[in-house]
Amino acid sequence: QQQVKQSPQSLIVQKGxxxxxxxxxxxxxxxxFPWYQQFPGKGPALLIAIRPDVSEKKEGRFTISFNKxxxxxxxxxxxxxxxxxxxxxxxxxxxxxxxxxxxAGTKLIIxx
Amino acid sequence: xxxxxxxxxxxxxxxxxxxxxxCQVDSQVTMMFWYRQQPGQSLTLIATANQGSEATYESGxxxxxxxxxxxxxxxxxxxxxxxxxxxxxxxxxxxWTGGLDTEAFFxxxxxxxxx
Numbered sequence: 001q002q003q004v005k006q007s008p009q010s011l012i013v014q015k016g017x018x019x020x021x022x023x024x025x026x027x028x029x030x031x032x033f034p035w036y037q038q039f040p041g042k043g044p045a046l047l048i049a050i051r052p053d054v055s056e057k058k059e060g061r062f063t064i065s066f067n068k069x070x071x072x073x074x075x076x077x078x079x080x081x082x083x084x085x086x087x088x089x090x091x092x093x094x095x096x097x098x099x100x101x102x103x104a105g106t107k108l109i110i111x112x
Numbered sequence: 113x114x115x116x117x118x119x120x121x122x123x124x125x126x127x128x129x130x131x132x133x134x135c136q137v138d139s140q141v142t143m144m145f146w147y148r149q150q151p152g153q154s155l156t157l158i159a160t161a162n163q164g165s166e167a168t169y170e171s172g173x174x175x176x177x178x179x180x181x182x183x184x185x186x187x188x189x190x191x192x193x194x195x196x197x198x199x200x201x202x203x204x205x206x207x208w209t210g211g212l213d214t215e216a217f218f219x220x221x222x223x224x225x226x227x
């Protein structure tokens with residue numbers, strides 16, 4: 001019940017296309033859903049996060065869509081650029097315990 | 113948001129030795145954590161660094177192997193003791209900001225290679 005399932009494991013998108021990464025969870029007590037971007041040799045960087053009071057959050061080219069009834073959330077990267085090539089992790093937590101449950105990660109490659 | 117500084121960024125160590133990793137945040141934070149990330153894998157929580165008390169370790173991690181200090185609300189260290197090649201990994205510190213919209217941030221990581 002603590003798992004967060006992330007898909008796909010890897011993704012290749014043409015420059016300018018839309019990259020979509022999906023995550024699903026079981027624990028209905030989760031109330032914080034961040035996405036992290038990680039480049040090789042670096043720590044994860046918080047990209048965008050959402051809480052269940054909204055169904056969508058947009059920051060620049062990055063959008064989180066959240067479906068509470070389906071217990072799913074997804075990251076959309078619009079106009080994908082080669083610089084977006086990285087590994088993306090979704091995570092979830094209950095604010096009350098500050099412990100992130102991580103997805104397995106998606107390696108995204110944007111082809112020029 | 114607060115700035116988190118982790119060092120060293122990388123090290124190559126001999127087996128049987130110990131390495132201490134430092135994590136400094138530029139503001140006081142309540143919750144600090146230490147993670148390990150194997151190459152190509154997701155993050156695994158090692159322990160919660162509690163200020164003024166012993167760290168709380170996750171299953172599979174023990175204090176003798178990964179002693180943690182947290183002397184104040186801005187600083188923590190993780191020591192990897194009696195290292196073996198299996199300890200080669202990226203080690204990351206993390207903290208949560210305070211307030212209603214609390215969020216988790218990570219240091220740049222320490223890439224450890226044990227030879």
